[in-house]
Amino acid sequence: MRFDQPAGTNPIDRMKVVGQPIDRIDGPLKVCGVAPYAYERHDVVPNQAYGFILGSAIAKGRIRSFDLADAKSAPGVIAIVTHENAGKLGKPKAITANLMGGPEVEHFDQAIAIVVAETFEQARAAAKLIRVDYARAQGQFDLRAAIPSAKPVSDSSGEGSASPGRIEIGDFDAAFARAPVKVDVEYTTPDESHAMMEPQATIAAWDGDELTLWTSNQMINWAVRDVSQALLIPREKVRVISPYVGGGFGSKLWIRSDVVMAALGARAAKRPVKVALTRQQVFNNTTHRPATVQRLRIAANKDGRIVAIGHESTSGDLPGGGPETATSQTRLLYAGANRMVEMKLAVLDLPEANAMRAPGEAPGMMALEAAVDELAEELGMDPVEFRVLNDTQVDPEHPERRFSERNLIGCLRQGAERFGWAKRNPKPGQVRDGRWLVGMGVAAAFRNNLTMRSGARVAVDGRGIVTISTDMTDIGTGSYTVIAQTAAEMMGVPVSQVVVRLGDSTFPVSSGSGGQWGGNSATAGVYAACAKLRDQVAAKLGFNATDVEFADGQVRSGGRSVPLTDVGEMSAEDTLTYGDLGKKQQQSTFGAHFVEAGVDALTGEIRVRRMLAVCAAGRILNPKTARSQVIGAMTMGVGATLMEEAVVDTRFGCFINHDLAEYHVPVHADIPHQEVIFLDEADPQSSPMKAKGVGELGLCGVGAAVANAVYNACGVRVREYPITVEKII
Numbered sequence: 001m002r003f004d005q006p007a008g009t010n011p012i013d014r015m016k017v018v019g020q021p022i023d024r025i026d027g028p029l030k031v032c033g034v035a036p037y038a039y040e041r042h043d044v045v046p047n048q049a050y051g052f053i054l055g056s057a058i059a060k061g062r063i064r065s066f067d068l069a070d071a072k073s074a075p076g077v078i079a080i081v082t083h084e085n086a087g088k089l090g091k092p093k094a095i096t097a098n099l100m101g102g103p104e105v106e107h108f109d110q111a112i113a114i115v116v117a118e119t120f121e122q123a124r125a126a127a128k129l130i131r132v133d134y135a136r137a138q139g140q141f142d143l144r145a146a147i148p149s150a151k152p153v154s155d156s157s158g159e160g161s162a163s164p165g166r167i168e169i170g171d172f173d174a175a176f177a178r179a180p181v182k183v184d185v186e187y188t189t190p191d192e193s194h195a196m197m198e199p200q201a202t203i204a205a206w207d208g209d210e211l212t213l214w215t216s217n218q219m220i221n222w223a224v225r226d227v228s229q230a231l232l233i234p235r236e237k238v239r240v241i242s243p244y245v246g247g248g249f250g251s252k253l254w255i256r257s258d259v260v261m262a263a264l265g266a267r268a269a270k271r272p273v274k275v276a277l278t279r280q281q282v283f284n285n286t287t288h289r290p291a292t293v294q295r296l297r298i299a300a301n302k303d304g305r306i307v308a309i310g311h312e313s314t315s316g317d318l319p320g321g322g323p324e325t326a327t328s329q330t331r332l333l334y335a336g337a338n339r340m341v342e343m344k345l346a347v348l349d350l351p352e353a354n355a356m357r358a359p360g361e362a363p364g365m366m367a368l369e370a371a372v373d374e375l376a377e378e379l380g381m382d383p384v385e386f387r388v389l390n391d392t393q394v395d396p397e398h399p400e401r402r403f404s405e406r407n408l409i410g411c412l413r414q415g416a417e418r419f420g421w422a423k424r425n426p427k428p429g430q431v432r433d434g435r436w437l438v439g440m441g442v443a444a445a446f447r448n449n450l451t452m453r454s455g456a457r458v459a460v461d462g463r464g465i466v467t468i469s470t471d472m473t474d475i476g477t478g479s480y481t482v483i484a485q486t487a488a489e490m491m492g493v494p495v496s497q498v499v500v501r502l503g504d505s506t507f508p509v510s511s512g513s514g515g516q517w518g519g520n521s522a523t524a525g526v527y528a529a530c531a532k533l534r535d536q537v538a539a540k541l542g543f544n545a546t547d548v549e550f551a552d553g554q555v556r557s558g559g560r561s562v563p564l565t566d567v568g569e570m571s572a573e574d575t576l577t578y579g580d581l582g583k584k585q586q587q588s589t590f591g592a593h594f595v596e597a598g599v600d601a602l603t604g605e606i607r608v609r610r611m612l613a614v615c616a617a618g619r620i621l622n623p624k625t626a627r628s629q630v631i632g633a634m635t636m637g638v639g640a641t642l643m644e645e646a647v648v649d650t651r652f653g654c655f656i657n658h659d660l661a662e663y664h665v666p667v668h669a670d671i672p673h674q675e676v677i678f679l680d681e682a683d684p685q686s687s688p689m690k691a692k693g694v695g696e697l698g699l700c701g702v703g704a705a706v707a708n709a710v711y712n713a714c715g716v717r718v719r720e721y722p723i724t725v726e727k728i729i
């Protein structure tokens with residue numbers, strides 16, 4: 001099914017099941033520990049051996065030689081694979097660093113060997129006995145030092161729309177120079193680690209030349225492609241299975257070394273091999289969100305209207321890598337005739353930089369929305385009113401393109417009302433509650449809405465059960481649940497009669513989970529398959545396909561009613577593809593974040609006290625799972641603002657606080673009551689579901705709202721994230 005005109009009425013619009021706050025159907029499995037993660041699949045194939053990956057001790061250079069003698073004779077060792085005996089390997093186009101290094105080393109902790117042994121402990125112990133003779137080379141690990149060599153780049157990530165490196169509209173420099181009120185500020189954001197619960201892990205099993213991988217992955221079809229490119233084997237010989245994923249946040253959009261090394265280890269050992277990365281390896285062996293240095297120049301007339309807005313961002317990556325697209329929201333969020341954005345990329349020899357939840361907008365909004373707060377203060381304007389005044393209903397770079405739906409103003413207004421914004425004292429440092437200085441902050445939320453082609457198969461079995469099969473993943477987001485709701489609505493059965501099977505490359509190719517496109521796109525694919533099956537059922541029953549209704553387990557048309565069970569076994573498969581509808585109109589998601597923060601007047605300790613997000617993001621398929629997405633994102637935003645920083649050791653080129661004891665993320669005690677409001681919206685341009693993404697929207701802007709609240713509380717404006725105590729006092 002092709003989607004290239006606004007969706008008219010369809011069965012989803014009944015909203016009997018879709019739109020209901022149904023509990024996650026995988027919830028009990030998750031909390032009881034019976035939803036197996038990749039490493040726990042002890043039962044899927046017998047005789048599993050354990051692999052342990054050895055990472056490079058240098059960040060850049062060459063391996064001169066390995067001494068494997070001690071490791072080979074260590075207890076339990078079955079096989080050791082290095083570049084010397086791995087055979088010819090390819091390089092997946094989508095992945096920057098080689099997943100197995102050697103003889104060249106590209107980054108610290110790059111996988112250079114796998115030891116396969118009877119037990120995990122034996123594999124790990126033997127890996128420590130491998131002696132490596134390195135020729136260490138000079139690397140560049142310091143983003144600041146690399147800035148002079150940074151080059152303008154376009155965004156060519158696998159995440160979505162490409163955008164050129166430097167874009168200018170009007171005459172930014174002249175307008176900025178002339179304007180009476182302006183800010184020119186630099187914000188920095190640090191490197192961040194995904195810190196998902198489940199590390200990358202894989203069980204690899206060969207059957208002749210056929211490879212099966214039980215792994216933890218967001219994008220099954222990309223994984224098949226990349227395994228095929230890495231191991232130089234045909235795609236048809238690769239099966240990827242990932243029904244449950246313990247968090248991804250972008251770290252599992254692409255395969256990592258666990259997949260390739262487990263496959264190589266299994267080939268050498270002639271046995272299935274299981275590998276899990278350690279948390280330390282997650283930090284330095286995989287990917288991270290790269291640090292940014294961002295300069296914001298925003299100028300307004302005295303009436304508060306923006307006349308010039310400029311945003312430059314520099315990040316670093318390995319040779320051939322991509323930038324953190326931190327300027328993208330600045331192209332679309334506010335009006336203003338004179339505009340300039342520029343992204344620059346420096347070559348750094350740190351581990352591979354890549355997507356982490358809301359890549360680009362998450363750190364970009366932390367800078368933009370704090371700078372906007374600074375300009376509103378310069379103007380003596382309320383920051384909510386300033387944002388309302390500078391709203392735009394068209395793409396500022398292409399005024400002929402409207403937003404399909406845009407209710408930023410509604411989010412700001414309703415949020416201000418619900419949060420008690422009127423009580424805010426605009427002068428910082430004025431409000432006290434005992435030892436706490438208390439402040440309020442606001443920020444807009446913005447994230448683009450991407451749609452991805454997505455397929456599914458639907459089957460009815462003559463006994464009332466509807467089964468959906470698709471290679472879509474559920475990374476904790478609720479995919480199982482919203483897919484079941486979609487199928488139930490379309491086929492007229494209760495959710496309890498829908499079986500959802502996900503995460504297997506033998507199923508139709510879906511959108512996968514990424515870029516907050518999964519909920520809308522994957523359900524749209526299920527819609528397409530169900531629409532096809534409905535037509536087939538109608539034809540079989542001799543019903544008119546245009547007036548047939550599926551409800552209450554019945555198929556009805558023209559006064560006749562037939563139980564769905566009477567049609568017997570039938571199935572249909574379809575893929576929803578998108579025409580250029582999304583190119584004619586700009587599709588984005590909007591919100592407003594409100595935060596109350598306390599700063600201890602003596603110690604500088606920061607505590608978030610209240611949080612509210614108001615979101616306008618199309619139809620909400622399930623308010624409970626959507627709310628969970630948003631409060632999870634708000635929590636992640638508190639971490640990014642107040643705690644998270646992967647500290648670079650610029651001598652050795654590694655992240656030195658490489659575990660969750662030293663890389664801090666929020667715990668429950670750090671997070672206060674959170675409220676989420678969804679504005680009533682349906683976007684007929686986005687898909688037949690009329691939904692959009694919310695999974696990343698909740699993260700975009702929340703950090704600036706925290707920072708703005710901290711400033712309002714204590715009067716200290718920290719422009720170097722994270723905002724930690726020593727920067728306050």
Ligand code: MOS
Nearest residue numbers: 250356357514515
């Ligand atoms: Mo997200 S960073 O697209 O998983």
